Amino acid sequence: AKAYGKSQLALFNASLQQEVHQRLKLETALGDALGKGEFELFYQPIVEVGAGRSRVVGVEALLRWWQGEKMIGPDEFIPILEETGDIVKVGDWVLQQACAQVREWQEHGLPGLRCSVNLSSRQLLEKNFAGRVAEVLAATGLPPKSLVLEITESLLMQDGPETLATMRELESTGVRIALDDFGTGFSSLGYLHRYPLHIIKIDKSFISQAPDDERLKAISRAVIGLGKGLSMDVIAEGIETSEQMDFLSGEGCNLVQGYWFSRPQSASDLKPLLLSLSQA
Numbered sequence: 001a002k003a004y005g006k007s008q009l010a011l012f013n014a015s016l017q018q019e020v021h022q023r024l025k026l027e028t029a030l031g032d033a034l035g036k037g038e039f040e041l042f043y044q045p046i047v048e049v050g051a052g053r054s055r056v057v058g059v060e061a062l063l064r065w066w067q068g069e070k071m072i073g074p075d076e077f078i079p080i081l082e083e084t085g086d087i088v089k090v091g092d093w094v095l096q097q098a099c100a101q102v103r104e105w106q107e108h109g110l111p112g113l114r115c116s117v118n119l120s121s122r123q124l125l126e127k128n129f130a131g132r133v134a135e136v137l138a139a140t141g142l143p144p145k146s147l148v149l150e151i152t153e154s155l156l157m158q159d160g161p162e163t164l165a166t167m168r169e170l171e172s173t174g175v176r177i178a179l180d181d182f183g184t185g186f187s188s189l190g191y192l193h194r195y196p197l198h199i200i201k202i203d204k205s206f207i208s209q210a211p212d213d214e215r216l217k218a219i220s221r222a223v224i225g226l227g228k229g230l231s232m233d234v235i236a237e238g239i240e241t242s243e244q245m246d247f248l249s250g251e252g253c254n255l256v257q258g259y260w261f262s263r264p265q266s267a268s269d270l271k272p273l274l275l276s277l278s279q280a
């Protein structure tokens with residue numbers, strides 16, 4: 001029995017070693033990814049639904065990592081970039097890239113198009129982050145009012161005294177801030193009061209079952225009302241069906257994002273849709 005136990009332990013060690021090895025490989029590959037040009041931004045339209053006509057009002061930039069032909073999604077590598085600290089330089093690249101792309105679309109027939117960029121807490125805690133944002137806006141020519149920075153509740157939970165100051169500085173330049181995944185973390189309504197926030201994004205976990213689930217419907221309805229009362233825009237994420245769309249527009253939420261309109265796509269793939277919807 002003793003020998004058996006020992007060999008089990010050896011097996012366990014071997015698989016643990018393999019896991020650590022895999023992880024190190026991934027970390028190393030990720031460390032080189034930016035320099036090798038393996039990152040790409042996909043864009044998903046944010047649509048304003050009106051009576052009989054819909055209009056793309058913005059796009060959210062979503063990071064992708066190419067490993068040869070294989071595309072890796074952000075849920076698999078953003079946590080590693082956050083741990084290694086590389087998220088700061090990758091996030092800076094995302095900001096520059098997205099602002100430049102949206103500016104180009106603005107100059108080609110989509111003048112009011114907005115650009116939404118996801119932020120990690122490490123970025124907001126960087127010294128003079130607001131100054132860096134202003135620099136990127138100036139360099140790309142994107143008007144500050146066209147930029148939306150998306151942050152999460154967990155970011156606000158780990159904030160330092162600088163976070164509020166940075167957010168106020170950003171607001172004073174005209175940049176808007178969205179609270180992403182609203183309601184999924186340790187939501188505190190106090191955040192809505194304490195921080196300069198302009199947009200609430202209702203998480204897709206509420207939307208996905210909303211039309212059939214009375215309680216989730218009540219939550220979505222309350223968040224929409226909260227946003228209205230605070231003069232904030234409310235964007236519903238993860239719209240996949242016309243039932244979900246009907247429910248939301250019935251509740252007066254007309255800003256939506258989801259597979260129902262478009263999956264996130266590369267800039268070149270998205271361009272025809274952007275142009276057609278903007279003129280609809």
Ligand code: C2E
Pocket residue numbers: 044061062063073074075078091094118119120150180181204237238239240257258259260264
């Ligand atoms: P998120 O900011 O909540 O982005 C929305 C996610 O929902 C995206 O996943 C998008 O592809 C997905 N989605 C959109 N519409 C639908 C739908 O109708 N149904 C379903 N099931 N999903 C939908 P993605 O692209 O895999 O991104 C995952 C997360 O990774 C993002 O969640 C965001 O937190 C993070 N992320 C992505 N890009 C960046 C980045 O540049 N920087 C940072 N810090 N985080 C990023």
Ligand code: CA
Pocket residue numbers: 060118150180
């Ligand atoms: Ca987001």
Ligand code: CA
Pocket residue numbers: 180181201203204237
């Ligand atoms: Ca979200």
Ligand code: CA
Pocket residue numbers: 181
């Ligand atoms: Ca999310």
